[in-house]
Amino acid sequence: MRMPDPDQEILGARDDIVRDLRALIEADRIVAGETGTRVYETDGLTAYRQMPLAVVLPETTEEISRILAYCHRRGVNVVPRGGGTSLSGGALPLADGIVLSTAKLNRILEVDLPNECALVQPGVTNLAISEAVADDGFYYAPDPSSQIACTIGGNVAENAGGVHCLKYGLTTNNLMGVEAVLITGEVIRLGGKHLDADAYDLLGVITGSEGLLCVVTEVTVRLLRRPQAVRAVLAAFPDNTQAGDCVARIIGGGIVPAGMEMMDGAAIQAAEDFCHAGYPLDAGALLIVEIDGSEADVARGIEQVREIARSCGARDIRESRSDDERLRFWSGRKNAFPAIGRISPDYYVMDGTIPRRRLAEMLRLIADLGARYGLRVANVFHAGDGNLHPMIMYDSSAPGELERAEEMGAEILKACVRMGGVLTGEHGVGVEKRDLMGEMFDEADLNHQQRLKCAFDADGRLNPGKVFPTLHRCAELGRLHVHHGEVPFPELPRF
Amino acid sequence: MGQRFDPANAAELLDVVRWALSETAPLEVVGQGTKRGIGRPVEAQNVLSAAGLSGIAAYEPTELYLTAAAGTPLREIDEALAHNAQQLAFEPRDLRRALAVDGEQTIGGVVAAALSGPRRFVAGAVRDHVLGFRAVSGRGEAFKSGGNVVKNVTGYDLSKLIAGSFGTLAVMTEVTVRVAPVAQEVASLVVSDVAAADLSALFEPAAQTGSASGCVLLSSTCAAGLDLGAGPALVLRFEGDNGRAAAAEAMGKIAGRPTRLVEAEESRKLWRGLRDLQPLASRSGSLWRVALPRTALDAFLATAAIDDYLVDWAGRQVWLVAPSEITDVRGALNRAAGSDGHATLIRADENSRRSTSEFQPQAAALVALTASVRRQFDPKGILNPGRMGHDV
Numbered sequence: 001m002r003m004p005d006p007d008q009e010i011l012g013a014r015d016d017i018v019r020d021l022r023a024l025i026e027a028d029r030i031v032a033g034e035t036g037t038r039v040y041e042t043d044g045l046t047a048y049r050q051m052p053l054a055v056v057l058p059e060t061t062e063e064i065s066r067i068l069a070y071c072h073r074r075g076v077n078v079v080p081r082g083g084g085t086s087l088s089g090g091a092l093p094l095a096d097g098i099v100l101s102t103a104k105l106n107r108i109l110e111v112d113l114p115n116e117c118a119l120v121q122p123g124v125t126n127l128a129i130s131e132a133v134a135d136d137g138f139y140y141a142p143d144p145s146s147q148i149a150c151t152i153g154g155n156v157a158e159n160a161g162g163v164h165c166l167k168y169g170l171t172t173n174n175l176m177g178v179e180a181v182l183i184t185g186e187v188i189r190l191g192g193k194h195l196d197a198d199a200y201d202l203l204g205v206i207t208g209s210e211g212l213l214c215v216v217t218e219v220t221v222r223l224l225r226r227p228q229a230v231r232a233v234l235a236a237f238p239d240n241t242q243a244g245d246c247v248a249r250i251i252g253g254g255i256v257p258a259g260m261e262m263m264d265g266a267a268i269q270a271a272e273d274f275c276h277a278g279y280p281l282d283a284g285a286l287l288i289v290e291i292d293g294s295e296a297d298v299a300r301g302i303e304q305v306r307e308i309a310r311s312c313g314a315r316d317i318r319e320s321r322s323d324d325e326r327l328r329f330w331s332g333r334k335n336a337f338p339a340i341g342r343i344s345p346d347y348y349v350m351d352g353t354i355p356r357r358r359l360a361e362m363l364r365l366i367a368d369l370g371a372r373y374g375l376r377v378a379n380v381f382h383a384g385d386g387n388l389h390p391m392i393m394y395d396s397s398a399p400g401e402l403e404r405a406e407e408m409g410a411e412i413l414k415a416c417v418r419m420g421g422v423l424t425g426e427h428g429v430g431v432e433k434r435d436l437m438g439e440m441f442d443e444a445d446l447n448h449q450q451r452l453k454c455a456f457d458a459d460g461r462l463n464p465g466k467v468f469p470t471l472h473r474c475a476e477l478g479r480l481h482v483h484h485g486e487v488p489f490p491e492l493p494r495f
Numbered sequence: 496m497g498q499r500f501d502p503a504n505a506a507e508l509l510d511v512v513r514w515a516l517s518e519t520a521p522l523e524v525v526g527q528g529t530k531r532g533i534g535r536p537v538e539a540q541n542v543l544s545a546a547g548l549s550g551i552a553a554y555e556p557t558e559l560y561l562t563a564a565a566g567t568p569l570r571e572i573d574e575a576l577a578h579n580a581q582q583l584a585f586e587p588r589d590l591r592r593a594l595a596v597d598g599e600q601t602i603g604g605v606v607a608a609a610l611s612g613p614r615r616f617v618a619g620a621v622r623d624h625v626l627g628f629r630a631v632s633g634r635g636e637a638f639k640s641g642g643n644v645v646k647n648v649t650g651y652d653l654s655k656l657i658a659g660s661f662g663t664l665a666v667m668t669e670v671t672v673r674v675a676p677v678a679q680e681v682a683s684l685v686v687s688d689v690a691a692a693d694l695s696a697l698f699e700p701a702a703q704t705g706s707a708s709g710c711v712l713l714s715s716t717c718a719a720g721l722d723l724g725a726g727p728a729l730v731l732r733f734e735g736d737n738g739r740a741a742a743a744e745a746m747g748k749i750a751g752r753p754t755r756l757v758e759a760e761e762s763r764k765l766w767r768g769l770r771d772l773q774p775l776a777s778r779s780g781s782l783w784r785v786a787l788p789r790t791a792l793d794a795f796l797a798t799a800a801i802d803d804y805l806v807d808w809a810g811r812q813v814w815l816v817a818p819s820e821i822t823d824v825r826g827a828l829n830r831a832a833g834s835d836g837h838a839t840l841i842r843a844d845e846n847s848r849r850s851t852s853e854f855q856p857q858a859a860a861l862v863a864l865t866a867s868v869r870r871q872f873d874p875k876g877i878l879n880p881g882r883m884g885h886d887v
Contacts, residue, residue: 112790114695114789115788159648159652165645169619169623170648172652172655182860182864188858188864189834189858189861190861192834192836193835194787194788194811194832194835194836194837195615195616196609196611196615196620196622196786198786199861199865200656200659200660200664200868200869200883201656201660202861202865202868203655204652204654204658205652207655225702225705227705228703228704254580254676256675256676293705293735294704294705294737294741296736297705297706297735300736300737301736353642353646355558355643355644356558382646385645385646386644386646387646420642420643421644422642422644422646424647425646425647425648426648429648433649437649440642440650441650444637444638445638447638448636448638448653448872449640449653451871451872452651452653454871455864455870455871478871480516480634480635480874480875482513482516483513
């Protein structure tokens with residue numbers, strides 16, 4: 001993966017820049033030494049590493065504003081970082097850029113239950129929000145598997161998902177407002193405790209912009225009431241095709257589960273060895289279907305799911321009788337990544353989305369690719385919304401294996417696009433899928449996206465080298481190509 | 496004298512925009528023109544209608560999405576969905592009566608105006624249901640964004656930007672929306688003789704059922720217009736496998752007030768009326784839409800002191816008709832909610848439209864950013880210039 005060539009002038013001026021930064025905020029919150037910056041050299045995508053110019057740990061919006069205005073003036077690149085759990089390299093540092101960590105902005109500023117929202121700083125972890133309001137019977141819906149460590153600021157940047165997106169949406173569907181700082185240092189406020197934008201929905205485009213548009217300094221999240229009842233069904237199938245059919249028939253039957261997850265044989269085995277969730281080891285595929293709502297709705301939904309699963313050939317169908325048991329059903333799925341980490345020195349998680357009806361076909365293709373590349377693969381899916389997480393196992397100490405794993409991953413993602421899906425469902429493009437963007441978008445599509453970037457950050461200081469395969473200068477993108485004197489289809493009726 | 500263009504397909508539409516760009520001839524962009532009255536009058540001689548781009552291109556009930564040309568009548572989409580017991584969950588408002596216009600709503604217009612209906616506070620807004628689109632920007636280039644699937648974070652989410660942009664960034668040629676199953680049962684509960692201050696407390700038992708998908712408070716005049724009894728009325732909707740039982744359960748918990756259960760088709764009809772602001776449609780005066788934190792509602796209604804209002808989204812959105820010159824709606828909002836909220840003038844006579852800013856005035860940094868976004872997509876200002884404000 002080629003990153004933009006570092007600016008030699010900036011590299012040479014490192015000591016001056018660090019000195020300038022130390023004058024802007026308390027000196028001990030600028031980390032510049034080798035030992036101090038080492039922990040920031042990578043994120044959840046550990047195959048890529050890069051030491052940053054320096055790391056800054058501001059404590060207030062005002063400090064972030066000062067830092068960004070300085071970087072804008074001085075021409076220094078900025079890589080924003082939340083919990084550092086990105087699986088696409090969103091927080092991968094740049095040699096000529098500083099890492100701006102939001103770790104010290106970690107307070108819940110206000111819980112406002114009458115307005116069903118909470119105002120939090122970006123460094124608050126995803127899970128901490130739900131925990132803060134649990135006793136009042138509320139929660140924050142998006143629940144990425146990394147929720148104990150990932151931060152809400154990072155969730156906004158990546159438009160993070162989780163297992164309950166099917167019914168409750170991604171981060172973007174659960175935000176009410178943000179305060180953000182532009183690269184110029186200007187502070188903007190979008191939304192608040194009311195619903196929906198008054199003009200352009202800039203909150204909507206900032207969400208999922210992967211740190212390329214602005215730095216979010218406060219977030220107003222929507223809180224939901226915990227449903228009256230939640231139960232889950234665990235259904236074991238002989239093979240993937242039957243489980244895939246079952247998924248399509250549940251959705252086709254008008255049921256909207258709170259979550260619907262699928263695991264293949266390899267993932268079941270690894271998860272069971274890791275956390276003893278009680279999964280049937282002879283199953284070729286497992287479905288976890290969670291239904292929530294009123295007692296009556298849940299009872300009926302669970303019965304429908306059981307019936308469909310039975311008719312699709314499920315051999316073993318269990319229903320959670322307590323919350324503990326329901327959480328045990330989930331524990332294997334939620335620990336699938338570390339479980340694979342235990343049986344393979346390294347693994348590479350993919351994140352494409354495909355139309356649900358093609359799940360079984362995609363699984364066959366992944367198995368074929370695994371055989372061709374000589375790599376083991378375990379699969380977990382957010383099956384309800386067609387979001388795949390194949391985990392390709394490799395050994396980075398074996399020459400060529402990482403490259404083979406990446407090549408195989410790219411094949412899978414290209415197949416996702418061919419099948420009518422997309423490159424990334426929730427992990428983001430980052431550096432990882434940057435060079436595959438051309439599979440999904442043509443030049444005009446990408447240029448229009450970059451023009452949005454130009455409106456926010458014309459010099460391209462925020463997180464350069466991520467998302468876009470080719471970096472165009474804004475002046476070049478701004479040029480208009482017009483031809484005078486052409487009359488559009490003169491044969492058309494007009495008056 | 497301006498020209499009117501009615502391209503039949505995306506290629507022809509692209510030609511029209513390129514011509515307008517080369518001649519710097521601004522275009523008023525419309526579908527069938529049913530929302531022309533919303534926003535500032537457009538400063539353009541020529542009209543570009545996307546109504547000729549019509550037809551459902553793809554509808555996959557089990558994949559829960561539908562793709563249609565931007566000019567496809569909403570009615571056609573609703574009919575196709577109804578065949579499969581599906582719907583657009585964001586329940587787009589139909590303001591044709593309120594705006595006194597004819598013609599069909601098109602899906603492109605629905606997305607461009609982003610008028611989410613009563614289910615918004617539980618099911619999401621228009622913008623939450625747009626999965627992708629194709630469009631021609633003011634740069635005379637065709638482009639696309641998004642896809643057919645819900646779980647998608649590939650590139651910037653321009654669907655959010657296009658929804659509610661009133662044709663000022665690009666002309667949509669095709670839209671892909673998320674579709675959802677229709678609930679098995681629907682029932683409503685009408686509580687009469689309530690006060691605005693009671694809204695939260697009265698909504699609470701409904702919220703606890705987990706099936707509440709509508710909560711509208713009507714002023715006395717509006718309640719009377721719908722024959723819902725004397726005094727302000729609260730209308731609650733319950734949808735789900737057990738919608739009727741949920742309504743009955745909530746009714747049991749609301750003591751000391753006249754309540755009435757409205758079921759099935761009668762309930763659906765009632766909610767179509769509420770969605771389309773039927774009780775406000777024929778009232779004369781300026782029609783405003785206000786978004787605010789629900790805790791600011793009482794103070795807002797008390798300060799604004801208006802007779803004709805409909806409060807939707809369990810207290811978060813107010814539609815009101817105010818005598819044009821008398822009511823300072825934004826002043827009342829500001830006193831009740833500070834800067835947390837916005838008021839949009841949806842319908843007014845020409846004079847009021849020219850003397851009042853239709854959209855909520857924004858902070859300077861946002862004005863500049865908004866104008867900059869606009870310039871990136873439409874550098875010469877040829878698409879609906881002025882529609883959303885002087886710079887937009």
